[in-house]
Amino acid sequence: MRKVRKTSFTAVASVIVVSGALIITSMAQAKPPRSETQVAQERAALMTAVAKGDDLWHSAKLGNNGLACANCHPDGSASNVHTWPKFQTNLGKVGTLREMINWCIAVPMQGRILESDSEEMIAMEAYATFTHRGVAIAPAKDEQHGAVPVKSGPGYPRH
């Protein structure tokens, strides 16, 4: 259990660091000693999480009635990642995207919820967030937002 948590923490940290790096790189180079190779590796680590999240998002195995997240949320749409945390009626409180993902798994999909800091949950959050890259953060905005338009393929560099 402890080991899992440690791994998860590293994963979270890398998601945050890489997200930051993605934005900053457009303005400035990484500060030495973080080389371009390191930045590329960090980005690759995130994309591995995104790909894993994509697979989980499209998997009926999280639920027990055949449904996957993607049934209602193709390309991560309408997960409204930019609006969380917010008060969500079905959660009955101010909740997080992860809590909403777990609610969807438990209620519409009739499945078993994930550990909030599990590798799987972080991967799903990474996927949903990545499909909304560039969308302005807007807590509690009462509006459904589509994912970033995708012409073809998975919508992100994969492999």
Place this chain on the structure above:
Amino acid sequence: MNKISRRQFLGMTTKAGAATMFAGIFAPSASSMLGLGGVAEAATKKIKPFTFAVLTDAHLYDIADHKFDHILEKAVADVNSIKPRPDFVLYAGDLGQSGKKAELVKGKKILDKLKMPYKIIPGEHDYYLDMGKAWRKLFGDEHWSFNHNGVHFIGMNSILVPDFWTLKKLTPKERMHMMEELECHNCGAWGVGEKQLNWLARDVRRVSPDTPVVIMTHSPLWDYYPRWNFQTYDAPEIREILRKFDKVISIHGHVHQVVYNEIDNMRSCGLLSTSWPWPYPPVELEYPHIIQRRADPGDFEDGLGGHDIALNADFDAIVHWREFSDLLPDNIKKGLKV
């Protein structure tokens, strides 16, 4: 109200099918037909008013007592309660989810509870496990036409894609699984294909331009969001073949939402599902006021429902999205004049 029996209704369809098959032997190709129609100037022929109903996208699973079974049952009961009774019902595809015979058999059993005859076309979810074999055995032809009270009705299979599975040596189950994803990465764009285009050209060749036409496909006959196959790649050819008519009403499933568009003489209506509502894709809508509001994820019937379409003598249609809950804006609550 002009009531027709199931036998009469199906009989009509069969005869029309046989006639077009025969004519087809000498028919020119679709491409040579294109552009011959020209734009109709005459007013639409008077018709005998009637109502028909439309259901679509049940996505039934081979799981006993699944929630989608009950939603389809509710929609069927709702259609049966419409007064005056619709003359017939059209079903726009995706009765099943994974193409299994058991899903389609279950769906047919529920649809057979309709008190009026129905005609159906396949969706991709009905099809790619056995390439439509079970579906055809249960429901017959994938494309058809019939005339009712002066209106020419057309149904076509718009979910055909070029073979992406043979080279990759995919099993039928793997192929189906890929097609089940709306955002399938490697499945390609859907269309009706050349055979059906030829059939359509032959089918409408002798139908006079002042005839009201209703065409049903699973996917939209316009480029809405190709990424999700909210499109039909040969829709431009279909629209061209139907261009000679004064007015064509196109109804389509697949989008699981209220959406509307007009191109030339064609007016397209997207339909509600009885499974789950889909978010609007990230594109600007041509008619942004003809939409449904966001569904509550906690209400499994939100954003779902059936439809009735009432046609008057002048082929003015009132399209009524019979949403189970209250997600329609006021301007279309009582129907949209199309």
